[in-house]
Amino acid sequence: MSAEQDRSIAAKGRLAGLVIAGTMVLWLGGQWLGPKLGLPDRYVFLFDFAALAGFFWALVVTYQVWRLRQTEKE
Numbered sequence: 597m598s599a600e601q602d603r604s605i606a607a608k609g610r611l612a613g614l615v616i617a618g619t620m621v622l623w624l625g626g627q628w629l630g631p632k633l634g635l636p637d638r639y640v641f642l643f644d645f646a647a648l649a650g651f652f653w654a655l656v657v658t659y660q661v662w663r664l665r666q667t668e669k670e
Contacts, residue, residue, distance in 0.1 A: 605664050612657040619650035 626643030 601664075601668075605661055605668075608657055609661050612654045612661065615650055615654045615657075619647050619654070622650075623647035 623643055623646075626640065626646075630640035630643065
């Protein structure tokens with residue numbers, strides 16, 4: 597595998613990590629801020645669904661990185 601492909605895989609991994617961390621911080625902030633602002637529960641659930649979407653996207657990217665690493669070994 598070339599150095600360029602290796603850098604690309606590493607960048608995808610970093611991006612997935614940043615998305616996981618950012619999603620968690622935003623979700624926790626939404627859970628804390630929602631009741632403070634008096635938002636109805638249905639709006640607070642939007643934070644939950646957005647977090648699920650972010651985590652699912654990161655899971656897909658992490659799986660792609662894992663598959664690329666597996667093909668690199670072969």
